Amino acid sequence: MRSKFEILVISITVIVTLILFLVIGSMFLVTTPQGFLESLFSSEFAYSIWLTIYTSLISATLVVICCIPMAYSLSRLDFPGKWFFRIILDIPMALPEIVVGIALLMFLGNYGIGGMLDSIGIKFVFNTLGIIIAEFFIALPYAIKMLHSTFNYIDTRYEFVSRSLGYSDFETFYKITLPLSKQGLFATIIITLARCIGTFAAVLFVGGGILHKTDTLSITMYLHLSTGNMDMAITAGIVLVIISVITIAIMEKYAPETYNQ
Numbered sequence: 001m002r003s004k005f006e007i008l009v010i011s012i013t014v015i016v017t018l019i020l021f022l023v024i025g026s027m028f029l030v031t032t033p034q035g036f037l038e039s040l041f042s043s044e045f046a047y048s049i050w051l052t053i054y055t056s057l058i059s060a061t062l063v064v065i066c067c068i069p070m071a072y073s074l075s076r077l078d079f080p081g082k083w084f085f086r087i088i089l090d091i092p093m094a095l096p097e098i099v100v101g102i103a104l105l106m107f108l109g110n111y112g113i114g115g116m117l118d119s120i121g122i123k124f125v126f127n128t129l130g131i132i133i134a135e136f137f138i139a140l141p142y143a144i145k146m147l148h149s150t151f152n153y154i155d156t157r158y159e160f161v162s163r164s165l166g167y168s169d170f171e172t173f174y175k176i177t178l179p180l181s182k183q184g185l186f187a188t189i190i191i192t193l194a195r196c197i198g199t200f201a202a203v204l205f206v207g208g209g210i211l212h213k214t215d216t217l218s219i220t221m222y223l224h225l226s227t228g229n230m231d232m233a234i235t236a237g238i239v240l241v242i243i244s245v246i247t248i249a250i251m252e253k254y255a256p257e258t259y260n261q
Contacts, residue, residue: 027237035231036238044212045220045235052216055128056196059135063192067143068185072173074144075151076159092141101205104134108206126208131216134202139195143188150184151177187251194247198240 002010031039039045073079074086092100108114108124117124124130154177162172178185200218207214211223221236 024241027234027241031231031234031238036235039232039235040239042232045232047212048215048217048220048236049239051128051131051214052197055131055135055216056193059132059139059196060189060193062132062136063139063143063196064185064189067140067147067188067192071144071147072151072177075148076156089141089144092137093145096201097138097199098201098205100137101134101202104137104202105205108133125206126210127214128207130206130208131203131214134206135196135199138199138202139192142195143192146188146191147181147184150181150188153184154180190247190250194243197243 070089074082074089105125106112108117108130114123114125124133158176158180159172162176163169167175197216198218199216200222203209203214203216204219204222207216207219209215209219209223215223217236217240221233221240224230224236225233
C-alpha cells in the first residue's frame with residue numbers, strides 16, 4: 001500500500017501532465033480536417049517544410065561537428081580559462097532566445113561586421129544563411145551540454161588502458177570513446193535537429209521572418225497567426241508537435257539510458 005506522500009507526488013505528476021496534454025491537444029481541435037489538409041498540402045506550406053528541413057539539417061550537422069571536440073575538451077582536458085569557456089557556452093541556455101537573436105542581428109548587421117561583409121558581397125542576415133546561423137548558435141550549447149554529460153559518464157580507465165597499449169590520443173578517441181558514447185551522441189543528434197527545427201525568436205530576427213523567403217515552420221505559425229489565418233498557423237503548430245513526439249519516441253526507443261540520465 002502506498003504512503004500518503006507517494007500518493008501526493010503521483011497525484012501532482014498525473015494532474016499536471018494531464019493539463020499539459022490537454023493544452024497541447026487543444027490545438028488539434030481548433031482547425032477543421034479540411035482546413036488542416038488544405039494548409040498542409042499548399043505550396044506555401046510545402047516551402048516552409050522544405051526550408052525548415054534544409055536549414056535544420058545543415059545547422060544540426062555543423063553543431064554536431066563542432067560539439068564533439070568541444071564537449072570532449074571540456075570533459076577530458078584541462079586548459080587555461082576552461083571555467084570561462086564553460087560559462088560563456090552555457091549563457092545562451094539561460095538567456096531568452098530573443099536576446100540571442102538580437103545579439104546575432106546586431107553583430108551580423110550594420111552595428112557589427114555586417115557593413116564590412118556587405119562591401120565584399122556577403123550578407124548573413126534576412127536570408128537562408130541567417131536562419132542557419134541562428135539555429136546553430138541556439139542549438140550548440142544544448143548539444144555540448146548533452147555530449148559533455150555523456151563523456152563524463154564514460155569510465156576513463158578504458159581510455160587509459162588504450163593509451164597504455166600504444167594507441168594515440170586520436171585512436172583512443174575514435175576507437176574507444178566515440179563507440180562508448182554512441183547512445184549519447186545519437187541522442188545529441190536527435191535533440192539538436194529538433195532544437196534547430198523549433199527555433200523561433202532567433203530565426204525571426206536574423207532571418208527576418210520574410211514570407212516565402214525565410215519562413216520556417218515556427219515563423220509560418222507566427223506570421224499567419226498575426227494575420228488571422230488560423231488554419232495555416234495551427235497546421236504549422238501541429239506539425240511541430242508531431243515532430244516533437246517523434247523525437248521523444250526515437251529517444252525512448254534507441255537511447256533510453258541517455259534520455260533518462
